[in-house]
Amino acid sequence: xxxxxxxxxxxxxxxxxxxxxxxxxASVVFCTVPKEKFAEAAKAMKKxxxxxxxxxxxxxxxxxxxFACYRWGSEYLIVKTVTxxxxxxxxxLTKKYLPAYRFERQMNSLMGVIPEGHPDLxxxxxxxxxxxxxxxxxxxxxxxxxxxxxxxxxxxARAEGEGVYEIPVGPVHAGIIEPGHFRFQxxxxxxINLEERxxxxxxxxxxxxxxxxxxxxxxxxxxxxxxxxxxxSLAYCMALESMSGFVPPERACWLRALFLERERIxxxxxxxxxxxNDAAFAFxxxxxxxxxxxxxxxxxxxxxxxxxxxxxxxxxxxxxxxxKGKEKILSELKCFEKEFEKLVTIYDENPSLEDRVRDTGxxxxxxxxxxxxxxxxxxxxxxxxxxxxxxxFPPYDQYDRIELDVPVLxxxxxxxxxxxxxxxxxxxxxxxxxxxxxxxDGNINGTIEPPSSEKAGFAxxxxxxxxxxxxxxSGPAGEINRCMVRDPSSVNWLGLEQSxxxxxxxxxxxxxxxxxxxxxxxxx
Amino acid sequence: MIRILRQxxxxxxxxxxxxxxxxxxxKVVGDRLEEVVKRxxxxxxxxxxxxxxxxxxxxLEIHALNNSIYNCERYGIHFTASPRFADMLLVTGPVSRNxxxxxxxxxDATPTPKLVVAVGDCGCNGGIFGETYASLGGIDKxxxxxxxxxxxxxxxxxxxxxxxxxxxxx
Numbered sequence: 157x158x159x160x161x162x163x164x165x166x167x168x169x170x171x172x173x174x175x176x177x178x179x180x181x182a183s184v185v186f187c188t189v190p191k192e193k194f195a196e197a198a199k200a201m202k203k204x205x206x207x208x209x210x211x212x213x214x215x216x217x218x219x220x221x222x223f224a225c226y227r228w229g230s231e232y233l234i235v236k237t238v239t240x241x242x243x244x245x246x247x248x249l250t251k252k253y254l255p256a257y258r259f260e261r262q263m264n265s266l267m268g269v270i271p272e273g274h275p276d277l278x279x280x281x282x283x284x285x286x287x288x289x290x291x292x293x294x295x296x297x298x299x300x301x302x303x304x305x306x307x308x309x310x311x312x313a314r315a316e317g318e319g320v321y322e323i324p325v326g327p328v329h330a331g332i333i334e335p336g337h338f339r340f341q342x343x344x345x346x347x348i349n350l351e352e353r354x355x356x357x358x359x360x361x362x363x364x365x366x367x368x369x370x371x372x373x374x375x376x377x378x379x380x381x382x383x384x385x386x387x388x389s390l391a392y393c394m395a396l397e398s399m400s401g402f403v404p405p406e407r408a409c410w411l412r413a414l415f416l417e418r419e420r421i422x423x424x425x426x427x428x429x430x431x432x433n434d435a436a437f438a439f440x441x442x443x444x445x446x447x448x449x450x451x452x453x454x455x456x457x458x459x460x461x462x463x464x465x466x467x468x469x470x471x472x473x474x475x476x477x478x479x480k481g482k483e484k485i486l487s488e489l490k491c492f493e494k495e496f497e498k499l500v501t502i503y504d505e506n507p508s509l510e511d512r513v514r515d516t517g518x519x520x521x522x523x524x525x526x527x528x529x530x531x532x533x534x535x536x537x538x539x540x541x542x543x544x545x546x547x548x549f550p551p552y553d554q555y556d557r558i559e560l561d562v563p564v565l566x567x568x569x570x571x572x573x574x575x576x577x578x579x580x581x582x583x584x585x586x587x588x589x590x591x592x593x594x595x596x597d598g599n600i601n602g603t604i605e606p607p608s609s610e611k612a613g614f615a616x617x618x619x620x621x622x623x624x625x626x627x628x629x630s631g632p633a634g635e636i637n638r639c640m641v642r643d644p645s646s647v648n649w650l651g652l653e654q655s656x657x658x659x660x661x662x663x664x665x666x667x668x669x670x671x672x673x674x675x676x677x678x679x680x
Numbered sequence: 681m682i683r684i685l686r687q688x689x690x691x692x693x694x695x696x697x698x699x700x701x702x703x704x705x706x707k708v709v710g711d712r713l714e715e716v717v718k719r720x721x722x723x724x725x726x727x728x729x730x731x732x733x734x735x736x737x738x739x740l741e742i743h744a745l746n747n748s749i750y751n752c753e754r755y756g757i758h759f760t761a762s763p764r765f766a767d768m769l770l771v772t773g774p775v776s777r778n779x780x781x782x783x784x785x786x787x788d789a790t791p792t793p794k795l796v797v798a799v800g801d802c803g804c805n806g807g808i809f810g811e812t813y814a815s816l817g818g819i820d821k822x823x824x825x826x827x828x829x830x831x832x833x834x835x836x837x838x839x840x841x842x843x844x845x846x847x848x849x850x
Contacts, residue, residue: 283777283778290813292813292814297813298813299812299813299814300811300812300813301813302777302811302813302816303777303813327779327782328730328731328763328782328786330761330762331759331761332729332739332742332743332746332759333731333739334731334734334736334739335731335732335733335779335782355778356733356776356778356779356782357731357733357734357773357776357778357779358776358777358778358814359733359774359776359809359812359814359815360809360812360813360814360815361809363812363813363814364809364810364812375808376808379735379737379807379808379809379832380735381735381736382734382735382736382737382738382739382740382833383736383737383740385737426740426743439684439687439688442747442748443687443691445743445744445746445747445748446691446694446747446748446749448747449744449747449749452744456835462741462835463737463740463833465737465832498683498687499687501683502683502684502687505683674736675736676733676734676735676736679776679778
C-alpha cells in the first residue's frame with residue numbers, strides 16, 4: 157500500500173499511468189502524467205503532506221522528460237511528464253513547492269526547458285557570460301570545448317531607502333572556504349535581505365557522468381563534495397546496484413555503514429568546533445580538531461585514506477577490517493567518547509557562548525517544512541527525517557536492533573543545529589559499536605553486471621549533511637543517459653537565505669557555519 | 681572555567697614533529713621550513729588560500745594545517761584574509777570557468793614577488809574533472825604556478841613538503 161500512490165490516483169484518475177519494470181528499486185513508485193496535469197499532481201502531493209525531494213529534466217530525443225520526486229515518510233514517488241523539443245514548456249511547481257524555485261531555474265539554465273509561470277527566471281549556475289544558447293545538459297552540446305565569453309548582466313534583488321546599504325561578499329572569502337557570493341542589504345548592523353549567488357564551482361559533473369562507464373562513475377560521485385565522499389559514492393553505487401538487481405554481500409553493507417558513521421563523526425566534530433570558533437571560543441575549536449585528527453588518522457591506518465575516499469565500489473567495498481582493526485576502533489572510541497563528553501559539558505555550561513548561539517539564525521519549523529529542508533537543518537527545525545530510518549539499506553533496516561535515535565529539536569537556531577550534531581556524534585559512536593559487534597562474515601564485494609537499456613535507478617542515502625539522492629537512467633544502448641545528483645545543499649542553501657534577515661552582519665559567519673552547506677555539491 | 685583549565689592541562693601540548701610518522705626521511709622538513717621562512721620571509725610567510733573549483737577535500741586538509749597537531753604557525757606560516765598581504769597563493773581545484781576571473785583578480789591583487797602553489801591532483805592537471813566546458817583544467821592554465829602538490833587530497837604532511845619546495849625553489 158502506498159499513500160502517495162493512492163493520493164495521485166484519486167486526484168488524477170485515468171490521467172496517471174504507472175510504469176512497471178522501469179524504475180528500481182521497485183519500492184519507488186514511478187508514474188507519468190500529461191504535461192498539463194504536472195502541477196495538479198504536485199497539488200495532490202502537497203495535500204497529502206508530501207515534500208518535494210527533487211526536480212530535474214532529461215533529454216530523451218525527441219523529448220525532454222520532466223521529473224519531480226516527492227517524499228512522504230518512507231515513500232518516494234516520481235512523477236514524469238514529457239515536453240517536445242520544439243515546445244519545451246511545462247507548468248511550474250513553484251507555487252506549490254518553494255524549493256522548485258531553484259530546481260526550475262537550474263533546469264531552465266542547463267537544459268533549456270521552460271517552467272511556465274515561474275516568477276523569476278534569472279539563470280542559476282549559468283553565469284551572465286555564458287552564451288545564451290549554451291545548455292550543457294542537452295545531448296547536442298559539446299562538453300569537451302571551452303565556451304566563449306559574452307557580455308551579460310545579472311540583476312540582483314534590491315532594497316532601497318534611507319540608510320540601506322549593500323555589502324557584497326565573495327566569491328573569495330576571508331577564510332579557507334569554498335567560493336560563493338553573498339549580497340547583504342543592511343540598515344546599520346541589521347540585515348534586511350540576503351541574496352546568494354552560487355555556481356562558482358560548477359564543474360559540469362552531471363554532464364561528465366554521461367561520458368563515463370558505469371563502473372567508473374563512483375569515483376566522480378566521490379568527488380562531488382569531498383567531505384561527503386563516502387555518502388555520495390554510496391548513493392551512486394546503490395542506485396546502480398538497484399538497476400542491475402545486484403544485492404551486495406551483507407558484510408559489505410555493514411562496512412559501508414561503518415564508513416558512513418565515521419564520516420559523520422569526523423565532519424560533525426569539525427563543525428561543532430568551527431561554530432564555537434566563530435563565536436570566538438577557540439578553545440573548543442582546537443580541542444575538537446584534535447579529536448577529529450585522531451579519527452582521520454585511524455581511517456588512514458585502517459582503510460588507507462583519511463576520508464575513506466574510493467573505498468565504496470559498485471558491488472561492495474574495497475577494504476576489509478580485521479580483528480586488530482576492530483579492537484583499534486573500539487579502544488579509540490572509548491577514549492574519544494570520554495573526551496567528547498567532557499567538551500560537551502564545557503560547551504553546555506558556557507554562558508558567553510550560549511549568548512551568541514541562541515536565537516541566532518532561526519529557521520522556524522514552518523519555514524523549514526515549506527522549504528522541504530533535509531538533514532541536520534531540518535532536524536534542528538522540528539522535522540523528523542532520516543533516510544537511515546525511513547529509507548534504510550542494511551544494516552539500518554534493523555533499526556529496532558540498532559535502536560537508531562534521531563534527535564529532533566524545534567528552536568531552529570544555531571544552538572539547535574549544534575545540539576543535533578552533538579547528539580548525532582553520540583549516536584554514531586553507539587552505532588559503530590553495534591556494527592562491530594554484529595559484523596557478519598563473508599565476502600566484501602561481488603561482480604556487478606552493467607544495467608540493461610532504458611531503466612532508471614534511485615537511491616537516497618543519509619549523509620552527514622542530510623539526504624543525498626541519486627537518480628540514474630540508462631539510454632537505448634545501455635549507457636549512462638543521465639545522472640541526477642541532489643546534494644542536501646541544493647535545498648538547504650535556501651534555508652540559510654531565509655534564516656538571516658533580522659540578524660546582525662557579524663553573526664552571519666556563525667549562521668553560515670552552523671548550516672555548513674557544500675558549495676561544490678550544490679554547483680555540481 | 682575550572683573545567684576548561686583542567687581540560688587544557690590534561691591535554692598538554694599535542695603539537696608533533698611534522699611528518700615524522702609519515703615519511704621518516706623528511707623529519708627535518710619542519711626545521712628546514714622554519715629556517716627558510718626565517719631567512720626569506722623574516723619569519724613570517726603569509727598564505728592566501730583560493731578555491732578555484734575544488735570538491736572541498738583539499739580544503740579539509742589545508743584546515744588541518746591549522747590544528748594544534750600540525751600547528752603551522754610555529755614555523756611562521758599563517759593564513760591571511762586578503763591577497764594584499766599574501767606572499768603565497770595556495771590554489772585548489774581544477775579552475776572552473778566561473779572562477780577564472782576571480783582567480784586572475786586574486787592573483788593580480790597579490791603583490792609581487794609572489795608564489796603560487798597548485799594543490800591536489802585537480803590543481804596540478806585538472807584531475808578527474810579534466811578539461812570541459814566548465815572546467816579549464818589545472819591552475820597553470822590560468823596563472824603561472826611555482827610548485828605542485830599532488831594527492832587526492834594531499835595529506836597535511838604533503839602540504840608542508842610542497843610549501844617548503846616552493847619557498848626553497850625561489
